[in-house]
Amino acid sequence: ALHACGDLHLSMLRQTARAGVPALACSPCCYHFTKDAFYDGLSRAARETDLRPSRDELRLATAEIATASTLDRKLRH
Numbered sequence: 001a002l003h004a005c006g007d008l009h010l011s012m013l014r015q016t017a018r019a020g021v022p023a024l025a026c027s028p029c030c031y032h033f034t035k036d037a038f039y040d041g042l043s044r045a046a047r048e049t050d051l052r053p054s055r056d057e058l059r060l061a062t063a064e065i066a067t068a069s070t071l072d073r074k075l076r077h
Contacts, residue, residue: 006033013042032059 004012009028016024031039038052060076 004028005030007035010042030062032056032062034058 004026005028009026012026013024032055034055038054039058040052041047041049060072
C-alpha cells in the first residue's frame with residue numbers, strides 16, 4: 001500500500017511502466033500537491049483532450065462532504 005500524494009503517483013506510474021510491471025494497484029490522492037500549475041493526464045486519451053485542471057480545481061476532488069467547508073461543498077457541487 002502506498003499513500004501516493006501529489007506527484008508521487010506520477011513518478012510511481014512512470015517507473016513501473018518503464019520496468020514493464022504487468023499490474024499495479026494505485027490510489028493516488030492529493031493531486032493538488034503538485035509542482036506543476038496544471039495536471040496533464042498520462043493516458044493517450046487524456047493527452048488528446050484540452051482538459052488541464054488547475055491545482056485549485058484538483059483540490060476540489062479532496063473536498064469531502066463530511067470535512068469540506070460550506071464554500072468547498074458549494075464549489076464541488
